[in-house]
Amino acid sequence: MVLDGHSMAFRAFYALPAENFATSTGQHTNAVHGFTSMLINLIKEQKPTHVAVAFDVSDDTTFRKAEYDGYKGGRNETPREFSGQIDLIDKVMQAWGIKTIAMPGFEADDVLATLAAQGDAAGFEVLLVSGDRDTFQLITDNVFVLYPKQGVSNIPRMDAAAIEAKYFVTPPQYSDLAALVGESADNLPGVPGVGPKTAAKWINLYGGLEGILENLDKIGGKVGDSLREHIGSVKRNRRLNHLLRDLELPVSLQELEEPRPDHDAVEELFDTLEFKTLRTRLFALYGNESKDVHAESIEVPDYTTLTGAAELREFLDAGKGQRSALAVDLVPGGIADDAAAIAVARPDAAAFIDLASLDAEADAVLAAWLNDPHAPKVLHGFKPALKAFTARGLGLDGVVDDTSISGYLIQPDRRSYELAELAQHHLKMNVSTEAAKTGQLELAFDGEDDGAAAGALVQQSAVVLALSHHFETELTTREAQELLTSLELPVSRVLARMELDGIAVSMDRMNEQLADLSKVIENAQELAFAAIGHEVNLGSPKQLQTVLFEELGLPKTKKIKSGYTTDAASLKTLLEKTGHEFLVQLMAHRESAKLRQMVESLKKSVADDARIHTTYAQNVAATGRISSNNPNLQNIPVRSEEGRRVRGIFVVSEGFECLLSADYSQIxxxxxxxxxxxxxxxxxxxxxxxxxxxxxxxxxxxxxxxxxxxxxxxxxxxxxxxxxxxxxxxxxxxxxxxxxxxxxxxxxxxxxxxxxxxxxxxxxxxxxxxxxxxxxxxxxxxxxxxxxxxxxxxxxxxxxxxxxxxxxxAADIIKRAMLGVSEALADQGLKSRMLLQVHDELVLEVAPGELEAVRKLVTEQMGAAAELSVPLDVQIGVGSSWFEAGH
CATH class of the missing domain: 1.10.150.20 (5' to 3' exonuclease, C-terminal subdomain)
Known part of the structure; x- marks a missing residue:
């Protein structure tokens, strides 16, 4: 979502009376207040993943002003009350974490056009928020304009259909229409006597402004004479109203992703602006309520640096029976991070331990405590910590809370469970950025800043302990304590093992599939061209519309802004109706291109051990479903045969007999x-x-x-x-x-x-x-x-x-099944292992001679994962690849 800053600021200014919005120092804030309120509503309603605001630079510096001195001339003088409010809006955006863009020599509309083009090309849905009609030319199947009808509260979405209904031209032709009719807001006079209906009639008759210019002598009457007399102005208008889509912007799309407010910066700025309700609404938008008083900073507790076995044993023994918070410094290391240092906090004491400084005896003391199931421990990020200790040859038992998960159980709809945000929301405390980077502290114990690094880690452990104590009451109130201790934490342990093991892939099969898909794509393209007798861009909706509905005369699909839709569902229906060969090949081309992109992505995810190690998350889906990312194995299609073949690249490892897939039927x-x-x-x-x-x-x-x-x-x-x-x-x-x-x-x-x-x-x-x-x-x-x-x-x-x-x-049942299967494998001393969990399916790697035992225990454990009034049916498949096992 990209906003035209000046355009919407002026709308906000005139929507709210200036006299009602001013600080005690006399600074008017109606535009700032209205703009901020509007943006909060838009983000709440539209839920954009990326946000930016574009601002105009002085008209005198733009290339349009350089060409036509009268450009935007004759505008009323900017009201005195508006003065300074653009700068304040910019400051609000900075505190909010939203990037603002102003390009000397160009206008905000050009920034919108460029971001729209970039977003469209990257497969985004793009929302342009602007009161400037020039943006209508940017509308496509994926780009829409939120155009205010009244103030900044009624901002409906304009698509191609809306433009055609109002102006009788398509969005790409809107700039032609404006060139003929003129635009008073920009001081661009149109052709005298030519209104929108006349202009639209000419555009539709001759296919646009270029066609009109080629047929000037065919247009009669006074309006024809008027057009010929003012043709220079029309061409100039068209040059000036055409928006540039290829600016070299100072930010990338990635830098616009998920802006988050800087709590302190917002508090300070809104205090200055004397905003109260907006503060609450903004923080509530991100699941973090505003506070009547400033959050207290959590100070670093007094702590002891431990290195020797005796002092380590004394500290750990003194805390027996007490809940200890554990913070772990993670050093990135490929499949599993390594643990470089830890901090331990209790209500009465805290300690810092640099693991590299421990001798063998001290290491054994720490290992015994970490493995002690009767020494209760709490962390923020149990799974990554467990993997880090495993990479170092250490275990981790006795974990009774993971605040990233208990926070999720309390509020499953939050957007983030970062330690700093949870501390602010629940404890009304501020956490230093360094101390909050659970899972990626990278404190770099290089001797230069050991004290600061140690202090940050100790502070984090203190925050985790405070959060855990706070969550005890919340979990009890929501009756979620049992879910945490008997389900989620044990599942974290199982997932950690699965992530470390990964699943083997066949690079030969992967490369073979890529080659096959490329051949299918090329062949489908050639056959598609042959079916119509000429080449066409199969990725261009506009060109496809011309081929399908004009050249081939096929039945029209759903009417959209730019003509008739060419989406997959509509083309499938069209294919069923007509069976046309062009459609057969077009669909084959699309499907194969999508699959090739997926396989290429999977190829990039293969680790040095020739296995793919996905990362599972338990606190993303509000329903409780486990999600998969880097790569997302839940996205592999299973409805088409070609899609299922992608699973064929996941194979059984050397030394194992087969893969076994167990899937719930109609759960x-x-x-x-x-x-x-x-x-x-x-x-x-x-x-x-x-x-x-x-x-x-x-x-x-x-x-x-x-x-x-x-x-x-x-x-x-x-x-x-x-x-x-x-x-x-x-x-x-x-x-x-x-x-x-x-x-x-x-x-x-x-x-x-x-x-x-x-x-x-x-x-x-x-x-x-x-x-x-x-x-x-x-x-x-x-x-x-x-x-x-x-x-x-x-x-x-x-x-x-x-x-x-x-x-x-369903999510709870598959988790119970995972625990049952994992425990049964261990109890029976089997070497087979669970590798993947995708939707309602578990994939295991079976050791030689264990197939029947594994088949039996998996069927039993999955069937017994819940006591329902109907049986849980489990379908088992076996094969050398995930594809074969799933058949």
């Missing part, structure tokens, strides 16, 4: 049957029936054997959709049927399975009363927006209330 629908207690669904599962065929036979009134694949697909889509708050309109779009048919389908479903209807109604109403939903294991998700007066926020919360118990219960 979310089984949870739905259990939670709703619907007798029909429960009986179907107990009888081992095909659920969707069973439901289809009841809805359509036919025998199970007579349920067609089309009927089954409709029932499947609806069954899963109902669990996610799918409406009859949504179902109609998904199944490409009428809303009436979708409504009838849902009505008949609920008539047959009334308990499902009652459950879905009841779960939302109960959540409105309780303020939260809960999984089978009691994992809560608080939803304050269930009582919001904002309809959109309320309906979003209702959808979350519907799906969280089901998705969250």
């Amino acid at each position: 979310e629908m089984r949870i739905m049957a259990h939670l709703s207690a619907d007798p029909g669904l429960i009986q179907a599962y107990k009888d081992g029936e095909d659920l969707h065929r069973f439901v289809g036979s009841h809805i359509f009134g036919v025998a199970p054997a007579e349920v067609t694949s089309a009927m089954r697909s409709k029932v499947k889509a609806m069954s899963y959709g109902l669990a996610y708050g799918l409406t009859s309109f949504g179902l109609s779009k998904q199944l490409e049927i009428s809303v009436d048919e979708a409504r009838t389908l849902m009505k008949e479903y609920f008539e047959r399975f009334g308990a499902v209807r009652d459950y879905l109604r009841g779960v939302v109403e109960q959540a409105r009363i309780d303020g939260y939903t809960a999984t089978i294991e009691g994992r809560r998700r608080y939803l304050p927006d269930l009582t919001s007066t904002d309809r959109q926020l309320r309906e979003n919360a209702e959808r979350v209330a519907l799906n969280s118990p089901i998705q969250g219960s």
Whole structure:
């Protein structure tokens, strides 16, 4: 999201009365207040991942002013009350962490155009917030303009369809229209007698301004004479209103990612501006409430530096039975970081230990304490710490809290669980940046700054201890203590082992797939060209529209801003209708290009040991699902055969027999049957029936054997959709049927399975009363927006209330299964190991001779992971690759 700073600042200025917004020193702040309030609302509503604000530089310095001295001339003098407010807005953005860009010689619109082009090319959805109509020319399938209708509170999204409806031209043609009609805001006079409708008629008739210029002699009447007389002005207008998309900006897209406010800087600036409610709203946006008083800084506790075995033993023995906070300095080291130093904090004492300085006896004392399950320890980032100790040959037991996870259990919808943010929010304390970098401290014990590094680590341990004590009450209130100690912390241990082990990949297969995909892409492109008799850019929606709907005359797809959509879903439907060879090859080209990009990304992730080591996170998905990143193995497609083949590059290691894939069958629908207690669904599962065929036979009134694949697909889509708050309109779009048919389908479903209807109604109403939903294991998700007066926020919360118990219960069940499988493997002394967890699937590497034992224990443990009123069905596959095992 990119904002035109000056444009929106002026809108804010005129939307709020200046006399009501001024500091005690006389500085007017209505533009600053309105702009900041608007931006808070926009970020809350649009949830952009990247944000920037562009500002104009003096008109006298722009290339447009250099060409035409009258450019933007005749504007009213800037109100005195506006003076200084742009600079203040810039300061607010700095404190907020939002990059501001001003390019000498150019305008803010050119910055917007450049970022729009960069974002579009990188696959982003781009939102341009501007009150300047010139930005309409930038709209594409992925670029939209938020154009204020009134002040800065009503800012609807303008897409191509909106532009065409209002101006009768496409977005790329808007600058042609403005060149003909003129733009009073920029002091660019148009052709006398030519209004928007006349200009649009000419543009559509001749294909744009260039076509109009080529056919000047064909345009008759007075308006034709007027056009010919003012053609120089039209050309000049077009040059000046054309926005530049290739500026060399001082920032990259990556630098605009996820801006976060500097708490101290915001507090200080907003004190100066005398803003109160805005402070609260801004911090609440990031899950960090504002404070009536300044946060207290956490001072570094008095600590002892320990090196010898005797003093180390004395310190650790003195703390027996007490909860100790452990902070670990991590030194990056590839697959697993190494532990360079630790700090230990208790309520009564603190110590710093440089691991490299310990002799063998002292090392043994520390190792014994770290491994002692009866010495309670708390950390912020248990999993990375465990991996770091493992890399050093040390263990870690007795961990009773990981504040990054307990903070997540308390507030699963926070955007971040960094130590500094949790301390500010929960303890009202400020933590130094250095001390807060859990997992990546890099304190560099080089002898030059040992004291500062040690102090930062000790401070971190003190913060972790304070947080852990604070969270005890919160966890008890939310009944989440059991989830932490019996589920999440043990799962962290299992995930650490899985991350360290990684999974083997075949570079030969990977390179072979890349070569095959390249051939498919090239062949599909050639055949696509042959089908239409000429070359075309298969990645250009505009060129595809011309080919499909003008040259080939195929049925029109959904009308969008730039014509008719060429998205994957629409082209698939078009292919089913027409079977045209060009579409066959276009779809093949798209799918293969996407897969090649994925395989290339996976190739970059292969470590020196020829294995891929993904990183799992337990505190990203609010439902409790484990997420995977670097690389994200959950993104590998499984619906297409070619997509599943990507799994073929993941292979069994040398010295192991095979890979085993264990997948829950229809786990979310089984949870739905259990939670709703619907007798029909429960009986179907107990009888081992095909659920969707069973439901289809009841809805359509036919025998199970007579349920067609089309009927089954409709029932499947609806069954899963109902669990996610799918409406009859949504179902109609998904199944490409009428809303009436979708409504009838849902009505008949609920008539047959009334308990499902009652459950879905009841779960939302109960959540409105309780303020939260809960999984089978009691994992809560608080939803304050269930009582919001904002309809959109309320309906979003209702959808979350519907799906969280089901998705969250599925997450809890697979975690219980992982613990059961891990424990069973250890109890039976097996050498087989668990490597991956992806959605509802576990992938294990089986040691020679252990296949039947592993198959049996995995089936038993996954089946016993939850006590439901329906059986948990586990599907097992075996093969030399993940692809073969999953078949």
